[in-house]
Amino acid sequence: GENVEQHPSTLSVQEGDSAVIKCTYSDSASNYFPWYKQELGKRPQLIIDIRSNVGEKKDQRIAVTLNKTAKHFSLHITETQPEDSAVYFCAARISGNTPLVFGKGTRLSVIA
Amino acid sequence: NAGVMQNPRHLVRRRGQEARLRCSPMKGHSHVYWYRQLPEEGLKFMVYLQKENIIDESGMPKERFSAEFPKEGPSILRIQQVVRGDSAAYFCASSPQKTDTQYFGPGTRLTVL
Numbered sequence: 294g295e296n297v298e299q300h301p302s303t304l305s306v307q308e309g310d311s312a313v314i315k316c317t318y319s320d321s322a323s324n325y326f327p328w329y330k331q332e333l334g335k336r337p338q339l340i341i342d343i344r345s346n347v348g349e350k351k352d353q354r355i356a357v358t359l360n361k362t363a364k365h366f367s368l369h370i371t372e373t374q375p376e377d378s379a380v381y382f383c384a385a386r387i388s389g390n391t392p393l394v395f396g397k398g399t400r401l402s403v404i405a
Numbered sequence: 406n407a408g409v410m411q412n413p414r415h416l417v418r419r420r421g422q423e424a425r426l427r428c429s430p431m432k433g434h435s436h437v438y439w440y441r442q443l444p445e446e447g448l449k450f451m452v453y454l455q456k457e458n459i460i461d462e463s464g465m466p467k468e469r470f471s472a473e474f475p476k477e478g479p480s481i482l483r484i485q486q487v488v489r490g491d492s493a494a495y496f497c498a499s500s501p502q503k504t505d506t507q508y509f510g511p512g513t514r515l516t517v518l
Binding site for chain 1: 409438440445446447448449450453461463464496506507508509510511512
């Protein structure tokens with residue numbers, strides 16, 4: 294089955310700097326890669342997703358890149374703000390009949 | 406359009422009791438997924454259901470755990486004879502189609518004393 298590795302497990306950045314979180318997946322058949330943000334005690338919220346027919350997607354300060362050959366995808370947050378502090382999860386899914394497989398999360402702290 | 410609803414938000418049970426967790430998907434969503442999250446860990450898939458059918462239960466423990474999504478009413482995750490190791494946050498998510506984006510509910514935090 295699919296296996297998703299996520300790094301780093303914790304990340305601290307100064308306000309205004311960029312943050313990058315990386316994930317690798319094992320099954321080349323995976324074709325959907327969402328990113329979720331989870332604040333303490335809250336539900337995971339989808340912030341951006343990408344499908345395997347696209348190499349990059351951007352939404353304001355957030356972007357995701359996908360390298361199918363290397364089987365890795367990354368989340369980029371620019372101009373970080375304190376409210377970006379949360380745990381971020383990547384996930385991958387093989388097309389069709391399998392569930393989302395999540396990474397173990399990255400705790401991002403943005404220091405004002 | 407209300408989001409995914411879960412209740413109760415917090416549930417305390419003693420060892421050996423039963424826990425029932427409810428999930429109402431977003432309007433128009435017929436696919437429901439249950440995940441378990443332990444402290445400081447990611448989300449682990451448990452079961453995927455459509456109305457009246459279990460599609461994939463590969464993540465469910467073989468004993469004590471069951472799930473249903475009846476024609477009318479919410480999806481139910483049932484844990485019988487709870488043990489301390491069952492303490493976790495249980496999230497459900499819904500989507501309109503199998504391959505679409507999943508939207509999560511607020512979770513039920515189960516504590517087993």
